[in-house]
Amino acid sequence: MTKADIVEAVYREIGVAKKEAAIIVDTVFEAIRAKLEGGESVKISRFGNFNIRNKVPRRGRNPKTGEEIEITARKVLTFKPSQILRERVRDGQTD
Template structure:
């Protein structure tokens, strides 16, 4: 699914113009990105939570050469789906 797909679904479901729907999708994604960049977690009820995790510096290894290389500390975003989303996805696989 792409931004355009989301905007098209919003256009069909709510009745906004295509430009308004695309603008709304862009604004939502921008707000989510800004919140994550500011260090906030983003929780969407019945969908899931985007969590920030700080990873410490560590020593990694080049798998091809075996040379040890320092991996710098960084912040990563992870997604934790809600129970409702997990149930819906698992239900789609049921016979």
């Protein structure tokens, strides 16, 4: 699914102009991005949780050469689906 598909779904579901649907989708994505960028979690009821997780530096190995390297500390985005979403995907339900 692409952003254009989401805009199309919003357009069909609530009956606003496609340009307005695109603004709505962009606004929602921007709000989610801003909260995550600020280090906050985003919880969407019946869908799931987006979190930023800090990973500590660690030793790793280059699989090609076998050379040991330092993997730097970084932030990663994680998503944990809600139980409802997991069950619906598992059972193949659509609405």
